[in-house]
Amino acid sequence: MKKIITYTILILFILIAIGGCERDEICIDPITPHLIIRFYDTEDLETFKPVNNLLVKIMDKEFEVVTTDTLLIPLNVYDSRTTIVLTKNSKDSTQLIQDTLTVNYEVENVFVGRSCGYKSIFTNINYQNTKNWIVSKEVVDLQIENEDNAHLKIFH
Amino acid sequence: MCSTLSFSQGIGSQQKDTIYKNKYGLRVGIDLYNPVYTFIDDSRKGLELVGDYRVSGKLFIAAELGYLENTTDEDFTNFTTNGTYIKAGVDYNAYENWLDMENMIYVGFRYGFSSFSQTLNTFTINNDPFYDDISEVETGEKFDGLNAQWGEIVLGVKAELFNNLYLGFSFSGKKIISSKQPNNFKNLYVPGFNRVFLNNSGFGINYTISYLIPLYKKPKQ
Numbered sequence: 147m148k149k150i151i152t153y154t155i156l157i158l159f160i161l162i163a164i165g166g167c168e169r170d171e172i173c174i175d176p177i178t179p180h181l182i183i184r185f186y187d188t189e190d191l192e193t194f195k196p197v198n199n200l201l202v203k204i205m206d207k208e209f210e211v212v213t214t215d216t217l218l219i220p221l222n223v224y225d226s227r228t229t230i231v232l233t234k235n236s237k238d239s240t241q242l243i244q245d246t247l248t249v250n251y252e253v254e255n256v257f258v259g260r261s262c263g264y265k266s267i268f269t270n271i272n273y274q275n276t277k278n279w280i281v282s283k284e285v286v287d288l289q290i291e292n293e294d295n296a297h298l299k300i301f302h
Numbered sequence: 303m304c305s306t307l308s309f310s311q312g313i314g315s316q317q318k319d320t321i322y323k324n325k326y327g328l329r330v331g332i333d334l335y336n337p338v339y340t341f342i343d344d345s346r347k348g349l350e351l352v353g354d355y356r357v358s359g360k361l362f363i364a365a366e367l368g369y370l371e372n373t374t375d376e377d378f379t380n381f382t383t384n385g386t387y388i389k390a391g392v393d394y395n396a397y398e399n400w401l402d403m404e405n406m407i408y409v410g411f412r413y414g415f416s417s418f419s420q421t422l423n424t425f426t427i428n429n430d431p432f433y434d435d436i437s438e439v440e441t442g443e444k445f446d447g448l449n450a451q452w453g454e455i456v457l458g459v460k461a462e463l464f465n466n467l468y469l470g471f472s473f474s475g476k477k478i479i480s481s482k483q484p485n486n487f488k489n490l491y492v493p494g495f496n497r498v499f500l501n502n503s504g505f506g507i508n509y510t511i512s513y514l515i516p517l518y519k520k521p522k523q
Contacts, residue, residue, distance in 0.1 A: 171500055173377075177428040207432070220430030224438055255427060255440075257486045260500075263378020263428045 173262040179293045180218035181228075181249060181268075188281040188301040195302065201236035204228060211236050221290070223253050223266040234279045234302075247275040251290075267291045273298060322402040323519040326356045329468065331512020333368070338509075345373040348493075352470075352510050354393060359523035362393040364410060370493035379425045381442070381487075385418020387494030389454065402522070403462070404514075406470075410456035414476070416493045420445045420484055445484030450492045452478045458508075470510040478502040 187195035194215040202209040202217065205228075222228045228249045235241035251268040258265050268290040273283060284299040333350035340347050350368035357363055366389040373382045391412035399405055422442025429437070458472025478498065481489050491497055495504050 173428070178430065180430065204432070220432040222433060223427050223429050224433070224436060255486075257488060258428070259488065260376055260379075260490050263376065264425050266427050266429065 171259070171261040173259075175258050175262050176265070176292060177258065177262055178220075178223060178265040179267070179290050181221050181290055181298065182293060182296045183217040183219060183298045183300055184296040185215045185217075186299055186301050191301065197232075197234050197302065199235050199237045201231075201233040203231040203233070216296075218293075219249075221249060221251065221268060226251060226253065232280075243279045245276045245278045245280045247273060247280075249273055271297075322522040324356075324359060324402070324522050325404060325466075325514060325516045325519055327515050327517040329354050329356075329512050329514040331468070331470070331510045333366075334509040334511060335507060336368075336370070345375070347371045350508075352508075352512060360395045362395070362408075363390075364393045364412070365390045366412075366494075368494055372491055372493070373423070374491050374497075376490075378428050379442075380423045381490070382421045382423060383418055383491040383493060384421070385416055385448075385493040387414060387416035387418075387492075389414040389494060391454070391456075393456070393458075399522075405462060406458070406460040408456075408458055408460070410458070410472075412454035412456060412474070414452045414454055414494050415449070416451075416495065417447075417449045418493050419448060420487060420489065420491075422487060442487075445487060448482050448484055448489060450478055450481035450489060450495060452476050452492075452495055452504075454506075460510075460512075466514040466516065468510075468512045468514065470508070470512065472508045472510070474506045474508070476504040476506065478504075 185195055185197050187193045196213050196215040198213050199211050200214060201211050204219070219230055230247045230249070231244060232247060233242055233244045235243060249271060251271045253266050254269060255264045255266055271288055271290065273285060275283065280300055280302050282301045286295065286299060287297045290297050330351070330353045333352060336346065336348035336350060348368060348370035350366055352366045354362040354364035369386050371382065371384045373380065389412040391410055393408045393410035395406045395408045397405060397407040421444045424439045425442055426437050426439055454474045454476045456472050456474045458470060460468045460470040463469050476495055478495065483489055489498060496506050498504055
């Protein structure tokens with residue numbers, strides 16, 4: 147009989163201990179996706195072509211200058227438009243050349259989970275741009291729901 | 303307890319065939335966890351009535367009836383759950399009482415059902431830190447007509463403090479069977495179930511004080 151009591155109390159304490167140590171859930175699911183832009187060579191449409199010393203500016207905030215063929219742009223979920231200023235050769239004032247890309251979209255909020263909360267997805271996207279160094283573009287996806295692939299190809 | 307002391311004189315005597323009697327009846331009480339919690343933190347308001355009825359020496363039919371309003375504050379959401387619940391099942395007393403004592407160390411099973419609403423008070427969109435400066439708090443909607451049903455395993459003790467007055471403590475492990483979920487949100491908290499963890503499990507702690515309304519006595523089995 148004493149055994150039963152001992153075991154019951156033991157089990158109770160173990161269960162409480164487990165309950166108390168339950169780990170907080172951490173957000174590991176994808177949240178609001180970025181707009182993924184990939185830069186291609188206008189002479190060879192299959193080949194990536196990095197943009198030299200590219201300066202990206204959104205809402206008057208500048209990102210670090212990079213030479214890259216891939217951009218991840220955070221779209222503004224509190225507006226239906228994000229304007230991105232793309233400056234090529236930004237480190238050389240005689241060579242620099244600027245283009246503006248405007249992205250229009252509708253924002254939809256989707257519940258992800260306890261730890262991640264809500265994310266936004268973007269639908270009915272349309273792009274407008276100036277053509278100083280950008281030759282042409284190809285829209286891969288009319289909506290941005292994830293970051294599995296590029297959404298926009300820019301040829302230069 | 304007092305009655306036991308006077309009774310225990312009988313142990314040494316020759317009355318080997320003493321027949322002890324068990325009290326049978328309806329035990330009703332109240333959960334103490336909610337009122338105490340409300341006192342410390344007003345994000346939770348609730349009331350739970352508990353009751354059990356003895357059907358044999360070791361078996362009790364048990365039920366709980368409750369109301370709960372609970373606000374959960376997560377990193378990106380803040381919501382209030384509001385609803386009522388009922389749990390019904392059995393308790394099996396595994397404790398072999400001395401003499402005519404009526405204490406319990408028991409295991410039990412419950413089926414639980416809750417009907418509730420979730421109000422999404424505020425939420426922020428989980429977005430790139432680039433927009434942290436302008437992140438806006440948005441007000442959500444109320445989701446009505448939700449429900450959930452679950453199973454529960456209970457481990458607990460009940461001790462008779464004074465004549466017919468019991469103090470109880472129990473721990474329960476729970477698992478959701480099915481749930482009517484809101485559209486574009488989730489039942490992260492269910493009245494009577496408490497926090498719903500990732501694998502649809504949960505746990506609960508109860509402190510109860512209850513009174514036995516004795517109806518009749520039967521010889522101890």
